[in-house]
Amino acid sequence: MRVLILAAGLGKRMKSKYPKVVHKILGKPMINWVIDLGKRFGEVGVVVGHKAEIVKGYLPMDVRTYLQEHQLGTGHAVMCAREFIDENDDVLILYGDVPLLKSETIEKLNEIHKSRNADVTVLSFIADDPTGYGRIIRQDGRIRIVEHKDASESEKEIKEVNSGIYIFKGNFLLANLDRLNNNNAQGEYYLTDLVGLAQNAEALILDDPIQVSGVNDRIQLAQLESIAKERILNQLMLSGVTIVDPQSTFISPDVVIGMDTVIHPFTIIEGKTTIGEDCEIGPYTRIIDSEIGNKVKVMRSEIEGVKIENNVSVGPFARLREGTVLRENVKIGNFVETKKSIIGKNSKAQHLTYLGDATVGEDVNVGAGTITCNYDGYKKYPTHIKDKAFIGSNSSLVAPVTIGSGAIVGAGSVITEDVPDDSLALGRARQTIKEGWAKQKREAMENADNKK
Numbered sequence: 001m002r003v004l005i006l007a008a009g010l011g012k013r014m015k016s017k018y019p020k021v022v023h024k025i026l027g028k029p030m031i032n033w034v035i036d037l038g039k040r041f042g043e044v045g046v047v048v049g050h051k052a053e054i055v056k057g058y059l060p061m062d063v064r065t066y067l068q069e070h071q072l073g074t075g076h077a078v079m080c081a082r083e084f085i086d087e088n089d090d091v092l093i094l095y096g097d098v099p100l101l102k103s104e105t106i107e108k109l110n111e112i113h114k115s116r117n118a119d120v121t122v123l124s125f126i127a128d129d130p131t132g133y134g135r136i137i138r139q140d141g142r143i144r145i146v147e148h149k150d151a152s153e154s155e156k157e158i159k160e161v162n163s164g165i166y167i168f169k170g171n172f173l174l175a176n177l178d179r180l181n182n183n184n185a186q187g188e189y190y191l192t193d194l195v196g197l198a199q200n201a202e203a204l205i206l207d208d209p210i211q212v213s214g215v216n217d218r219i220q221l222a223q224l225e226s227i228a229k230e231r232i233l234n235q236l237m238l239s240g241v242t243i244v245d246p247q248s249t250f251i252s253p254d255v256v257i258g259m260d261t262v263i264h265p266f267t268i269i270e271g272k273t274t275i276g277e278d279c280e281i282g283p284y285t286r287i288i289d290s291e292i293g294n295k296v297k298v299m300r301s302e303i304e305g306v307k308i309e310n311n312v313s314v315g316p317f318a319r320l321r322e323g324t325v326l327r328e329n330v331k332i333g334n335f336v337e338t339k340k341s342i343i344g345k346n347s348k349a350q351h352l353t354y355l356g357d358a359t360v361g362e363d364v365n366v367g368a369g370t371i372t373c374n375y376d377g378y379k380k381y382p383t384h385i386k387d388k389a390f391i392g393s394n395s396s397l398v399a400p401v402t403i404g405s406g407a408i409v410g411a412g413s414v415i416t417e418d419v420p421d422d423s424l425a426l427g428r429a430r431q432t433i434k435e436g437w438a439k440q441k442r443e444a445m446e447n448a449d450n451k452k
């Protein structure tokens with residue numbers, strides 16, 4: 001089937017400069033939750049309108065967009081996407097601001113739609129307070145929908161309401177869209193009117209209305225965030241991941257985590273991140289868009305756009321930035337920052353170091369306080385540190401520069417020229433000793449004090 005997402009509405013109550021559907025739940029824009037759900041069922045189209053250019057910036061390449069310049073109602077929104085509708089295919093209608101719908105629900109809706117050969121199948125639910133929703137009127141074996149503002153007093157009593165999610169037969173839509181008019185209380189083209197026009201309309205009552213809750217303001221945004229969070233953490237726990245404190249843990253929907261990994265409190269994992277088995281992540285850690293192997297330990301650190309192989313340990317207080325690759329058994333310790341750097345197997349940078357644009361070989365020891373000086377104010381330059389090299393503490397490696405394999409850099413050096421393999425490089429002032437100088441100084445000061 002084809003999936004059409006309505007996302008042209010304004011979302012005034014968000015009080016935002018940005019369109020409603022780009023606001024995020026667990027770090028993922030609402031519209032992308034809906035698109036990813038839709039993609040499981042078929043080709044996706046999105047109707048954009050209010051701040052269309054901003055919304056388009058969030059859409060994947062393979063999604064088609066249709067512009068609804070003026071928001072004249074949900075029926076009008078579908079009319080704007082007429083070319084997306086295929087007469088031989090069903091159309092699932094979703095809303096861009098309803099992010100928590102489950103694919104099982106769509107499957108059930110589709111089963112009914114198919115088995116009863118319906119023109120349209122509506123997803124409805126029973127609302128404690130139906131105010132604002134379209135009411136489902138069931139009469140003489142037929143179904144129609146009356147919008148709240150058009151409903152009579154007795155119709156307003158009805159608690160079965162329209163979620164706004166439907167499956168239509170493409171040919172039914174194409175044949176009937178033009179029959180819609182705006183002679184109603186709101187002067188809008190109602191998509192709901194098509195239900196009454198259908199010879200064969202069906203409705204499935206959803207017993208878990210949270211799935212179809214929309215977001216109208218930021219309070220509802222936070223409510224859905226907490227529901228989504230619980231749902232995702234529960235799935236992870238049921239699949240074998242330990243979450244020590246679900247309250248303080250935030251994991252985005254596209255994160256994959258392996259069995260027997262433990263997530264410690266105050267940890268946030270976002271984007272397209274995968275984490276292997278038997279890892280210890282957190283406490284106080286944020287990981288974004290990274291790929292992490294098995295048996296990796298990360299404590300109190302920030303990691304973004306990084307690849308980490310097995311048996312690595314990171315932190316506490318490390319910051320691994322875009323383009324960092326840590327091979328097996330690497331150890332990155334406290335106050336270490338890395339950017340666009342590859343660190344080879346068994347190598348260590350345990351304390352107070354910056355590695356930028358660096359390629360580090362295997363079995364290298366990077367001493368405390370080592371800095372790659374990769375930027376001269378205009379350009380970035382690479383540093384190469386070959387296998388088994390030893391960089392003494394507090395050294396500055398002024399790039400571009402290569403430290404040969406097995407070479408040693410003396411502590412406190414400023415290295416501006418390449419260091420050959422297996423050599424010692426010292427780039428620091430020679431130490432001088434003035435014997436007795438301190439004592440003389442002390443005595444001179446004391447004498448001066450006594451004369452006062």
Ligand code: UD1
Pocket residue numbers: 006007008009010047049068070071072073074075076077095096097132133134135145147161162163164189190191192214
């Ligand atoms: C709609 C339904 C109502 C249902 C309710 C569920 C109609 C006429 N009514 O009402 O029966 O109970 O949803 O929430 O369909 N949109 C556009 N273009 C427009 C108008 C809306 O893209 O011109 C999009 C909005 O961005 C939103 C969705 O369609 O995502 C629903 O619009 P909204 O105005 O919230 O519909 P309701 O009037 O609440």
Ligand code: CA
Pocket residue numbers: 214
């Ligand atoms: Ca609404």
